[in-house]
Amino acid sequence: MKLEFDLLSIDNIDALKVKFLEYISEENSTITLDLSEVNKIDLCAIQLLLSLQKTLDMQNRELFIENCTQSVQDALYLCGCETLLGCNNE
Amino acid sequence: MNDELAYFNEDASEQLQMMESALLDAMDQGANSEYIGTIFRAMHTIKGIAGMFSFDEIISFTHIAENLMDAVRNGEIELDEDLLILLLQCKDHVAHLVNFAVASEEVPSDVLEKDAQLKKVIGEYLQIPQTQSSSTSSLLEPTQKSTIWNIEIILKESFFQTGMDMLSILSFMKKMGTIESITPHVDNIPALAEINPLYAYLSFSIVFLAHVAQSEIEEVFEFVEDDVELQISKDEEEDGVFFVDDDEIEGVVFVDENPVLKEQPSEGVEKKGTVPQKRSQQKTLSQSLRVDSSKIDLLIDTISEMVITNAKIAAYVDQYNDAELEEVSMQFESLLDELRNNVMNIRMVPVGDSFEKLRRVVSDVAHKLEKKINFTIIGGDTELDKTVVEKIADPLLHMLRNAIDHGIEIPKVRKEIGKPEMGQVTLKAYPDSGSIVIEIEDDGKGLSKDFILEKAISKGIVNASAELSDNEVFQLIFEPGFSTAEVISDISGRGVGMDVVRKNIEALKGDVELFSEVGVGSRFTIRLPLTLAIIDGFLFQVGKTKYIIPLDMVSEVVEYEIHHRISVLDGNLFDLRGTLLPLLNVREFYKESECYQCERQNIIIVQYGRNKMGLLVDELYGEYQTVIKPLGELFSYAPGLYGASILGSGEIALIFDIPSLFEILNTNKGE
Numbered sequence: 207m208k209l210e211f212d213l214l215s216i217d218n219i220d221a222l223k224v225k226f227l228e229y230i231s232e233e234n235s236t237i238t239l240d241l242s243e244v245n246k247i248d249l250c251a252i253q254l255l256l257s258l259q260k261t262l263d264m265q266n267r268e269l270f271i272e273n274c275t276q277s278v279q280d281a282l283y284l285c286g287c288e289t290l291l292g293c294n295n296e
Numbered sequence: 297m298n299d300e301l302a303y304f305n306e307d308a309s310e311q312l313q314m315m316e317s318a319l320l321d322a323m324d325q326g327a328n329s330e331y332i333g334t335i336f337r338a339m340h341t342i343k344g345i346a347g348m349f350s351f352d353e354i355i356s357f358t359h360i361a362e363n364l365m366d367a368v369r370n371g372e373i374e375l376d377e378d379l380l381i382l383l384l385q386c387k388d389h390v391a392h393l394v395n396f397a398v399a400s401e402e403v404p405s406d407v408l409e410k411d412a413q414l415k416k417v418i419g420e421y422l423q424i425p426q427t428q429s430s431s432t433s434s435l436l437e438p439t440q441k442s443t444i445w446n447i448e449i450i451l452k453e454s455f456f457q458t459g460m461d462m463l464s465i466l467s468f469m470k471k472m473g474t475i476e477s478i479t480p481h482v483d484n485i486p487a488l489a490e491i492n493p494l495y496a497y498l499s500f501s502i503v504f505l506a507h508v509a510q511s512e513i514e515e516v517f518e519f520v521e522d523d524v525e526l527q528i529s530k531d532e533e534e535d536g537v538f539f540v541d542d543d544e545i546e547g548v549v550f551v552d553e554n555p556v557l558k559e560q561p562s563e564g565v566e567k568k569g570t571v572p573q574k575r576s577q578q579k580t581l582s583q584s585l586r587v588d589s590s591k592i593d594l595l596i597d598t599i600s601e602m603v604i605t606n607a608k609i610a611a612y613v614d615q616y617n618d619a620e621l622e623e624v625s626m627q628f629e630s631l632l633d634e635l636r637n638n639v640m641n642i643r644m645v646p647v648g649d650s651f652e653k654l655r656r657v658v659s660d661v662a663h664k665l666e667k668k669i670n671f672t673i674i675g676g677d678t679e680l681d682k683t684v685v686e687k688i689a690d691p692l693l694h695m696l697r698n699a700i701d702h703g704i705e706i707p708k709v710r711k712e713i714g715k716p717e718m719g720q721v722t723l724k725a726y727p728d729s730g731s732i733v734i735e736i737e738d739d740g741k742g743l744s745k746d747f748i749l750e751k752a753i754s755k756g757i758v759n760a761s762a763e764l765s766d767n768e769v770f771q772l773i774f775e776p777g778f779s780t781a782e783v784i785s786d787i788s789g790r791g792v793g794m795d796v797v798r799k800n801i802e803a804l805k806g807d808v809e810l811f812s813e814v815g816v817g818s819r820f821t822i823r824l825p826l827t828l829a830i831i832d833g834f835l836f837q838v839g840k841t842k843y844i845i846p847l848d849m850v851s852e853v854v855e856y857e858i859h860h861r862i863s864v865l866d867g868n869l870f871d872l873r874g875t876l877l878p879l880l881n882v883r884e885f886y887k888e889s890e891c892y893q894c895e896r897q898n899i900i901i902v903q904y905g906r907n908k909m910g911l912l913v914d915e916l917y918g919e920y921q922t923v924i925k926p927l928g929e930l931f932s933y934a935p936g937l938y939g940a941s942i943l944g945s946g947e948i949a950l951i952f953d954i955p956s957l958f959e960i961l962n963t964n965k966g967e
Contacts, residue, residue: 219494220493223491226488230488249461249462250456250493253493253496256485256498257486257487257488257491258488260482260487261487264487284470285462285500286477286479
């Protein structure tokens with residue numbers, strides 16, 4: 207699923223949560239998020255990604271994040287979440 | 297601008313202002329360690345707060361300026377006049393950078409050029425004493441002498457709502473040193489269905505390698521200190537890395553494998569050296585609190601409503617003669633009075649800070665015009681409403697420029713006419729009967745009445761046949777289109793000046809007057825109201841209407857008797873113990889048809905500035921806590937009224953605008 211936000215931050219965090227809830231309501235065993243459109247992310251949004259991951263984990267499902275922009279990669283690296291959330295760039 | 301940016305802006309401006317004052321003081325009185333410390337701290341603090349926002353241009357510039365000041369502080373570079381001028385330029389430059397950063401604008405190329413140029417000059421200064429400067433530049437490149445810090449950061453739920461992003465803080469830490477490792481703890485994050493995404497549940501363990509003291513790490517979190525739990529400790533297993541802070545330890549170097557022995561001395565010295573100082577600094581910081589001024593307005597509004605409600609209780613007491621309730625109501629009133637004064641006091645700020653800013657302008661203008669000015673500020677601790685202080689700054693600036701440009705003569709001329717070469721410009725503030733007076737006085741060439749009158753006639757501002765008093769002639773310079781500048785300069789205006797000055801002051805319910813004497817100098821007197829919302833009033837009645845005057849303006853009250861009466865033309869004078877004063881018959885003035893308790897009439901004598909007048913009124917009620925409510929548009933042409941107040945009985949009382957009544961009286965006299 208492509209996240210069509212330029213910015214993932216506290217400003218649109220509620221909308222993002224609604225979107226994530228929609229995703230997990232589908233029955234797939236894995237969820238793949240494409241972050242190629244996201245040019246900026248803050249810790250609030252990273253925390254929500256972690257929550258999404260935790261939720262899927264509890265249901266024995268998996269989260270894949272792919273196509274992170276440089277800025278998102280830098281942000282994940284900075285707060286030490288790069289291995290937790292692991293980004294696959296093709 | 298969001299709140300944090302506004303704080304940043306405010307903080308940076310405050311620091312820059314302190315820096316400028318210190319620089320100017322150092323110019324006047326010579327450098328001392330206090331001034332040097334202030335200048336250093338300004339650059340250091342701005343660097344720190346800019347770091348929170350990742351304002352790289354500001355960080356990089358203030359870092360270099362800070363190094364320069366550090367070298368000055370250590371006595372490696374002398375703070376001479378050239379350096380002071382350079383530092384003033386640095387201050388201006390940082391102010392520019394702050395403006396662009398706050399407006400989220402790209403820094404334009406000319407400013408970047410200036411940046412490079414200033415950095416180059418500073419670099420030249422720093423190169424001369426190479427001996428120790430490497431130890432001062434540890435911000436960007438951590439040296440091998442770094443300490444290993446273990447930092448635990450637990451974000452409180454409220455953290456995200458501070459508007460600060462943890463990522464900015466981390467990236468600033470990366471500039472201070474090296475983040476060896478960072479481990480996020482995610483156990484507390486709830487599942488998606490339960491999470492409140494606005495709350496923070498994260499915490500971090502960080503191993504941080506940097507040549508900094510603990511207090512410097514704490515400073516990084518200064519903006520969010522209420523919203524994080526912070527634990528900082530030195531790494532016990534600090535193998536092979538030892539900490540020598542060359543600022544604090546002289547000639548002591550430890551090489552020891554025993555961590556206990558190694559820890560104690562270095563930490564002991566460090567704690568004694570820096571921590572207590574920083575602590576005391578933090579203490580003073582926490583004593584002041586930044587509050588949005590609209591919150592105080594809200595508080596004042598609420599108190600206003602409480603005053604009105606209490607007035608209703610008082611009216612009820614009167615009606616039913618309830619002594620117990622009366623006591624409660626009176627107690628309540630005095631508490632309200634206290635509360636009101638305390639809240640009003642929050643809004644009051646000393647005018648001194650705002651005046652200090654003008655010193656720079658005076659110094660710049662004087663340099664530009666090659667004049668010598670001794671600028672004196674008197675009464676800087678006089679307090680005035682914050683909004684008034686902010687709005688008065690521009691008019692003052694204009695008048696000061698005028699005084700220097702048109703008033704003070706050049707040194708050569710002053711010498712010739714026997715005045716000291718150094719011109720005197722004084723800015724003075726003091727309270728006076730319910731107002732605050734600000735005076736700008738110079739000992740320059742003064743203004744000639746004939747010259748003003750001639751000019752005003754030639755510009756068509758007054759009629760050639762008009763007979764004007766001296767005072768009235770001086771006030772002509774505030775008329776639109778009047779400019780006395782013989783040569784238009786870039787310092788003071790093009791004839792758009794003084795009328796705008798007057799308009800700005802009148803918008804604050806104040807007024808301005810000029811007094812001048814040829815060859816001796818000029819004096820501008822600005823009179824401003826002390827407060828804007830609730831006043832102590834004096835309540836009285838004329839006919840069917842109740843009126844209020846600000847109590848501070850009432851100088852005395854007398855019963856109107858036959859001997860007061862003077863029969864001149866329209867009877868608008870009265871005799872007060874041998875002095876003739878103008879008398880306004882309020883009943884006639886507002887065309888009240890009948891009198892109230894006609895057997896006894898009273899005169900209230902009011903004073904405003906140098907002027908006194910009497911108001912002929914019917915019944916007096918005395919002191920009354922008055923909440924000023926604006927009058928509707930319908931009343932905008934009603935002469936002499938400022939606003940209205942709601943009395944306890946629900947009646948409306950009209951509040952007199954005394955300054956404008958004096959004006960009306962003067963105009964009537966003219967006719």
